[in-house]
Amino acid sequence: MLRFLANLTFLFKEYSFLERFDMAKSIGFTSVEFKFPEPFNIGPVEAQLKKNGLKPYLFNFPVDIQAVGGRGIANNPERQKEFQLGVKQAIEAASQLGVKSINFFCGTRIASYTEEEMWDTLVSNLKYASDELKLHDMKLTIEPLNHYDNPDIFIDSTAKGLKLHKAIGRSNMFVQLDIYHARQEGEDVFEILEKHLPAIGHIQVADHPGRHQPGTGEIEMVKLLNMIEASDYEGFVSLEYIPVSDTRSSLEWFRENGYDLSSD
Numbered sequence: 001m002l003r004f005l006a007n008l009t010f011l012f013k014e015y016s017f018l019e020r021f022d023m024a025k026s027i028g029f030t031s032v033e034f035k036f037p038e039p040f041n042i043g044p045v046e047a048q049l050k051k052n053g054l055k056p057y058l059f060n061f062p063v064d065i066q067a068v069g070g071r072g073i074a075n076n077p078e079r080q081k082e083f084q085l086g087v088k089q090a091i092e093a094a095s096q097l098g099v100k101s102i103n104f105f106c107g108t109r110i111a112s113y114t115e116e117e118m119w120d121t122l123v124s125n126l127k128y129a130s131d132e133l134k135l136h137d138m139k140l141t142i143e144p145l146n147h148y149d150n151p152d153i154f155i156d157s158t159a160k161g162l163k164l165h166k167a168i169g170r171s172n173m174f175v176q177l178d179i180y181h182a183r184q185e186g187e188d189v190f191e192i193l194e195k196h197l198p199a200i201g202h203i204q205v206a207d208h209p210g211r212h213q214p215g216t217g218e219i220e221m222v223k224l225l226n227m228i229e230a231s232d233y234e235g236f237v238s239l240e241y242i243p244v245s246d247t248r249s250s251l252e253w254f255r256e257n258g259y260d261l262s263s264d
Helices: 017-027 042-052 077-097 115-134 158-168 179-184 189-199 221-230 252-256
Strands: 004-007 031-033 055-060 101-104 139-142 173-178 200-205 237-239
Touching: 004 017, 017 042, 042 077, 055 077, 077 101, 077 115, 101 115, 101 200, 115 139, 115 158, 139 158, 139 200, 158 173, 158 189, 173 179, 173 189, 179 189, 179 200, 189 200, 189 221, 200 221
Parallel strands: 004 031, 004 237, 031 055, 055 101, 101 139, 139 173, 173 200, 200 237
Antiparallel strands: none
C-alpha cells in the first residue's frame, strides 16, 4: 500500500506554519515533512506534532548555514567545518523531533573552483555526513534540483545524483526522486524507477509543467503511483506541490482516484 505524507512547506500555505500541522491532521495525514523548522523554534513544532499525533519523517539540512538561495554548501571547499557543524545541528534537531531522514542539497557552482574540486568536496562531505547519521540510525538523501528553476545548481539531474550515490557508497545514503525536477530535466521517471529503485530513498510528487497537484499536467500520475505501489519501494510518497487554488481542493484528485492519504 502506498504511504503518503504532506510536505508542510508546500501544502496548506493558506495557514501559518504551525497551523498546517492541525490542517494535515484534519485531512487524515499521519506523517509529514518540512524544511528545517527555522525560523520556528523546535519546541512549538514538537508540540504540534504530539498534539496531532503526527510522525515527522524528513527535513532539510539546516537552512541557517546554507549558501545564498538555500541550495546548500556541501560542495564548497571553504565551508567544510561549517558543513560539519550543520551535520551536528541537524542530528540534534532530528533526534529531538524523532526524524529519521535528513535531506541535503548539494550546492551551486562556485566560479573560483573547478568541477573536480567541488565534486571531491561534495563526496567527502557526504561520506562524513552519512557516517555521522548512521551512528544515530538515520538516513541521508540528496536531492537533485533542475537547472531551469535553479541556475548553476551542481547536481541538476537524477542521473548525476545516481553517480554521486555510487561514489559515496554508504548503505544509509540515497537519492531523493522529485518527480517534477526529474521531468523538468527531461528524464524518464518510469525508467528511473524501473532501473534504479534500490538507490531511491524518498519520492516527492508534483505534476509537470507547473509543479501543481496531479492531474494538472502531462505526467501519467496514476500509472506512476501504481508502479511505485507494485515495486519494492517501502518509503513514503511526499506531496510536494504548489496547489492550484486551496490545498484541500487539490487533494480531491487523490480521493477521486481511490488513494488513502493516511500512512498507517
